Amino acid sequence: MSAVLSLEGVHTHIGRYHILQGVDFDAPAGRTTMLLGRNGAGKTTALRTVMGLWRVSKGRIALGETPLQNMTASDVARLGVGYAPETMAVFSDLSVKENLVLGARSGALNAARLDWIFGFFPALKRFWLSRAGSLSGGQKQMLSIARAIVEPRELLLIDEPTKGLAPAIVGSLIACLKEIKATDVTILLVEQNFRVAREVGDEVRVMDNGRIVHRGAMAELAADEALQNRLLGLSLDSHQ
Amino acid sequence: MSALDAGAALPRRRMEILPALTPLIVALVAAPFIGSPSTFVTLTAAGLAMGMMIFTMASGLTLVFGMMDVLNFGHGAFIALGAYVATLVLLPLAGWSSANSLALNLAVFVLAVLAAALVCGAVGWAFERLIVKPVYGQHLRQILATIGGSIIAEQLLYALFGPERIPVALPTTFQGSIVLGEAAIEKYRLLATLVGLAVFAGEMLILNRTKIGLLIRAGVENREMVEALGYRVDRLFVGVFMAGSALAGLGGAMMALYRGLVHATIGGEFLVLCFIVIIIGGLGSVGGSFVGAILVALIANYAGFLAPKLALVSNIMAMVVVLLWRPRGLYPVSGR
Numbered sequence: 001m002s003a004v005l006s007l008e009g010v011h012t013h014i015g016r017y018h019i020l021q022g023v024d025f026d027a028p029a030g031r032t033t034m035l036l037g038r039n040g041a042g043k044t045t046a047l048r049t050v051m052g053l054w055r056v057s058k059g060r061i062a063l064g065e066t067p068l069q070n071m072t073a074s075d076v077a078r079l080g081v082g083y084a085p086e087t088m089a090v091f092s093d094l095s096v097k098e099n100l101v102l103g104a105r106s107g108a109l110n111a112a113r114l115d116w117i118f119g120f121f122p123a124l125k126r127f128w129l130s131r132a133g134s135l136s137g138g139q140k141q142m143l144s145i146a147r148a149i150v151e152p153r154e155l156l157l158i159d160e161p162t163k164g165l166a167p168a169i170v171g172s173l174i175a176c177l178k179e180i181k182a183t184d185v186t187i188l189l190v191e192q193n194f195r196v197a198r199e200v201g202d203e204v205r206v207m208d209n210g211r212i213v214h215r216g217a218m219a220e221l222a223a224d225e226a227l228q229n230r231l232l233g234l235s236l237d238s239h240q
Numbered sequence: 241m242s243a244l245d246a247g248a249a250l251p252r253r254r255m256e257i258l259p260a261l262t263p264l265i266v267a268l269v270a271a272p273f274i275g276s277p278s279t280f281v282t283l284t285a286a287g288l289a290m291g292m293m294i295f296t297m298a299s300g301l302t303l304v305f306g307m308m309d310v311l312n313f314g315h316g317a318f319i320a321l322g323a324y325v326a327t328l329v330l331l332p333l334a335g336w337s338s339a340n341s342l343a344l345n346l347a348v349f350v351l352a353v354l355a356a357a358l359v360c361g362a363v364g365w366a367f368e369r370l371i372v373k374p375v376y377g378q379h380l381r382q383i384l385a386t387i388g389g390s391i392i393a394e395q396l397l398y399a400l401f402g403p404e405r406i407p408v409a410l411p412t413t414f415q416g417s418i419v420l421g422e423a424a425i426e427k428y429r430l431l432a433t434l435v436g437l438a439v440f441a442g443e444m445l446i447l448n449r450t451k452i453g454l455l456i457r458a459g460v461e462n463r464e465m466v467e468a469l470g471y472r473v474d475r476l477f478v479g480v481f482m483a484g485s486a487l488a489g490l491g492g493a494m495m496a497l498y499r500g501l502v503h504a505t506i507g508g509e510f511l512v513l514c515f516i517v518i519i520i521g522g523l524g525s526v527g528g529s530f531v532g533a534i535l536v537a538l539i540a541n542y543a544g545f546l547a548p549k550l551a552l553v554s555n556i557m558a559m560v561v562v563l564l565w566r567p568r569g570l571y572p573v574s575g576r
Contacts, residue, residue, distance in 0.1 A: 077469055083468045
């Protein structure tokens with residue numbers, strides 16, 4: 001299975017802090033790879049580093065054969081990488097429509113793709129001309145993900161989409177993520193919620209202290225409670 | 241219906257009306273104290289014209305600060321440069337200016353203000369590349385670098401044009417006043433008001449109806465995300481800085497004609513006022529600057545008539561009152 005994204009010995013410093021300390025992992029093509037780990041393990045930094053929002057101090061990142069480590073975020077995005085950050089980062093003063101128009105960098109919004117998105121995010125159609133700032137947290141998350149997929153992408157980076165959302169909304173979001181996953185897009189998904197990880201993930205990479213400490217199939221980790229406890233300090237079953 | 245889809249229909253985007261009405265409220269409060277309707281009309285028309293010129297200068301500053309997070313204390317240099325460029329166009333074309341022809345008068349006016357805007361836009365490009373770009377994200381250095389750039393620009397203007405005030409004559413058509421009842425309204429003030437309204441309409445059109453405008457509005461709120469969507473924010477920055485400089489030059493040219501005198505200190509005089517206006521309006525908000533500029537100019541005019549000593553501090557007092565009411569300005573921009 002070929003890797004769409006690969007990181008080799010990636011180091012990232014933020015100010016005087018050495019956050020990523022030689023990260024090695026890959027995200028196989030057409031699969032959903034979960035990036036798990038405790039708070040502060042470096043998951044968000046890893047995503048931001050791939051996206052070009054933090055500079056790589058040392059190491060190599062590649063999208064297919066294209067090196068990313070010296071690229072700006074706009075260059076990385078132009079290669080077909082969609083990004084839905086932890087903060088959602090929707091443009092509050094812009095309407096839902098305007099947020100999506102900005103997501104469609106290469107041209108006008110595609111009606112068929114919009115219909116596909118409205119199929120699992122119907123609220124976006126209903127609130128089409130509303131200010132994004134007036135949406136609920138879950139709807140902002142929908143908009144953030146929709147903006148990342150409003151054009152076909154080679155790789156999707158999604159950072160903690162369920163953070164701060166009510167359990168009922170998390171269930172709906174899992175269904176949405178499965179819809180997106182069904183398009184065979186490669187996804188790298190940072191998540192704290194094990195239920196989401198188990199239901200959506202094909203592969204898993206676990207980080208701790210700025211390094212990858214485990215890589216394998218998500219199903220294997222989900223089935224091995226002892227491994228979960230050792231890697232994450234928490235049982236998967238306690239997060240149903 | 242999924243949980244994500246739940247919730248009542250949200251309101252469509254709606255602008256708050258009350259902040260936009262503040263100039264009207266100020267005018268209505270001032271009217272009884274002024275007494276004479278003709279004086280009130282004259283003061284209000286003068287205030288609107290001054291407000292439009294200040295807005296033209298300040299709107300560029302608010303975009304530059306809002307989007308690029310750059311404290312450009314060099315903005316005043318572009319106001320002065322615009323005034324001088326307009327003068328350089330008007331002086332050799334004095335024949336057109338003094339001719340008794342609306343077409344020639346209008347042509348020389350348009351040439352002067354266009355030249356001011358274009359030259360300032362071009363110089364703005366060099367200023368951004370040489371002085372501003374190296375200090376992005378470093379406010380203290382921005383202040384030092386842009387003040388330094390401004391001093392150099394002002395001294396260059398002194399060296400090129402001398403320290404004397406250069407008189408500039410208004411084109412014949414725009415001299416004198418129109419009398420409405422007992423109120424006299426200077427023709428040039430009407431022209432300045434029309435130009436300011438056209439600038440405002442143009443800016444709102446670009447910001448709200450074009451993708452470039454959308455990017456600028458998004459960039460004011462979250463530059464990083466705009467970049468992560470694949471847009472080259474650095475190029476957008478250069479464009480915004482050039483547009484901001486061009487607007488400063490246009491405003492400077494308009495103001496030079498209004499005063500009939502050009503001097504290198506004109507930029508410094510209006511820079512403080514521009515900062516007051518963009519703070520009142522809400523940093524990064526063009527609409528807020530529009531309302532703020534009218535508000536400041538009307539208050540200054542009414543205060544100058546009713547209590548001249550108060551006029552010296554009226555701008556600062558207006559800012560204090562607005563910020564006590566709305567700490568982030570009349571129309572705050574999210575993320576600012």
